[in-house]
Amino acid sequence: xxxxxxxxxxxxxxxxxxxxxxxxxxxxxxxxxxxxxxxxxxxxxxxxxxxxxxxxxxxxxxxxxxxxxxxxxxxxxxxxxxxxxxxxxxxxxxxxxxxxxxxxxxxxxxxxxxxxxxxxxxxxxxxxxxxxxxxxxxxxxxxxxxxxxxxxxxxxxxxxxxxxxxxxxxxxxxxxxxxxxxxxxxxxxxxxxxxxxxxxxxxxxxxxxxxxxxxxxxxxxxxxxxxxxxxxxxxxxxxxxxxxxxxxxxxxxxxxxxxxxxxxxxxxxxxxxxxxxxxxxxxxxxxxxxxxxxxxxxxxxxxxxxxxxxxxxxxxxxxxxxxxxxxxxxxxxxxxxxxxxxxxxxxxxxxxxxxxxxxxxxxxxxxxxxxxxxxxxxxxxxxx
Numbered sequence: 001x002x003x004x005x006x007x008x009x010x011x012x013x014x015x016x017x018x019x020x021x022x023x024x025x026x027x028x029x030x031x032x033x034x035x036x037x038x039x040x041x042x043x044x045x046x047x048x049x050x051x052x053x054x055x056x057x058x059x060x061x062x063x064x065x066x067x068x069x070x071x072x073x074x075x076x077x078x079x080x081x082x083x084x085x086x087x088x089x090x091x092x093x094x095x096x097x098x099x100x101x102x103x104x105x106x107x108x109x110x111x112x113x114x115x116x117x118x119x120x121x122x123x124x125x126x127x128x129x130x131x132x133x134x135x136x137x138x139x140x141x142x143x144x145x146x147x148x149x150x151x152x153x154x155x156x157x158x159x160x161x162x163x164x165x166x167x168x169x170x171x172x173x174x175x176x177x178x179x180x181x182x183x184x185x186x187x188x189x190x191x192x193x194x195x196x197x198x199x200x201x202x203x204x205x206x207x208x209x210x211x212x213x214x215x216x217x218x219x220x221x222x223x224x225x226x227x228x229x230x231x232x233x234x235x236x237x238x239x240x241x242x243x244x245x246x247x248x249x250x251x252x253x254x255x256x257x258x259x260x261x262x263x264x265x266x267x268x269x270x271x272x273x274x275x276x277x278x279x280x281x282x283x284x285x286x287x288x289x290x291x292x293x294x295x296x297x298x299x300x301x302x303x304x305x306x307x308x309x310x311x312x313x314x315x316x317x318x319x320x321x322x323x324x325x326x327x328x329x330x331x332x333x334x335x336x337x338x339x340x341x342x343x344x345x346x347x348x349x350x351x352x353x354x355x356x357x358x359x360x361x362x363x364x365x366x367x368x369x370x371x372x373x374x375x376x377x378x379x380x381x382x383x384x
Contacts, residue, residue, distance in 0.1 A: 001186060001213060004183075005185075006186060009033075009094045009209065011093060012093050014090065015089060017068045017072060021065055023093035033057070033096050034068065036056065038081065039086060041214055042081075046078035048076055055088070072091060073087075089235055097209060099211065101124075103199060104124040104197075105124070106120070106196040106197065107194070116143070117142070117144070118142040118158060118184075120139070120162055140158070142158055155177045176206075179208040183210070186215075191217060195215050240253055240284075240303050241253065249286060249288055250289070254282055254283055255281070256284075256309070257310055258280045259286075259305070260272060260275070260282050260283070260313075261288060261301070261314070262286065262317070269285075280381035284310075301334035311342060311343075313380075314380040315348075318349050319349065320350055322350075324350055325356045326352075331346060331367070332360070342384070343380075345369075347375070347376035
């Protein structure tokens with residue numbers, strides 16, 4: 001953000017208690033801000049599993065060792081982290097700022113306008129989700145045409161909505177506008193899916209400062225954002241999702257007990273819905289795409305069965321680009337390689353479906369065949 005021209009507080013990332021102490025001493029103030037660095041929002045109101053309340057604290061410099069010891073290596077649970085929380089391997093030791101006002105500011109992609117959408121509120125430093133429920137009228141939304149970019153009129157609307165106090169000071173108004181421009185440029189130039197600054201704060205000199213921020217990036221742009229994606233911290237992600245991405249599989253872990261392997265996101269969603277309708281609970285979303293190999297299918301089974309809650313697997317393939325015989329061969333190899341002990345229900349339809357079914361029938365494996373999706377879901381639910 002600093003490289004993009006956005007005003008940010010001075011801070012030093014640290015990964016040990018000793019580094020935290022040195023960083024605080026180098027700042028040289030009586031008080032500093034100590035922040036848990038995790039890939040989840042709501043840190044300030046989070047709770048460590050060791051009992052420490054809050055993932056962000058303003059503390060005397062003399063207490064840095066005490067807090068860093070409790071925070072580093074701990075697990076922080078927030079509204080956005082999930083019940084298992086996120087490991088805190090890094091802290092940010094930051095200079096305490098003298099802030100007059102706190103605002104909320106974010107840029108996201110908007111399906112309705114098919115462009116960027118700036119969401120802002122004069123009430124920052126709190127949960128925007130809670131504000132949207134209690135006082136939605138306090139939130140302003142400004143759609144931005146990606147071809148035209150952000151306009152002066154857009155900036156005026158945002159600054160007026162925030163209530164940034166520049167008065168008749170044209171230089172201060174221009175500086176505030178430049179910060180909005182810099183944040184938008186950051187969003188576009190880095191292929192962001194979201195830039196959330198909470199709070200976007202105003203200091204005693206009238207400067208806008210991104211006091212805290214969360215940024216998301218488009219995975220599809222990793223080829224041209226190599227420097228950003230090189231900073232990816234795998235410890236903050238579900239290990240199964242990381243493994244899936246290495247095999248070009250789309251995987252999201254859920255809380256159920258029926259593993260799903262499907263080709264196509266829409267069919268995967270439909271499969272999960274029908275499992276739920278039949279009284280079951282899907283354990284994951286897994287889309288193998290349209291050109292999976294035997295190796296990828298084996299990897300998919302390995303990832304699904306890594307979840308100890310999975311009691312059965314439902315394979316639902318509609319062969320268009322993906323051939324049913326390739327899927328069948330992959331299922332056979334996976335079952336043999338992984339020595340699966342749980343029921344596997346298979347529903348195949350489409351290209352080379354007869355060859356696929358023949359391979360499965362002659363494999364000697366105890367696979368459960370299904371005629372259609374309803375039948376498959378019922379058999380998966382009844383399989384354990």
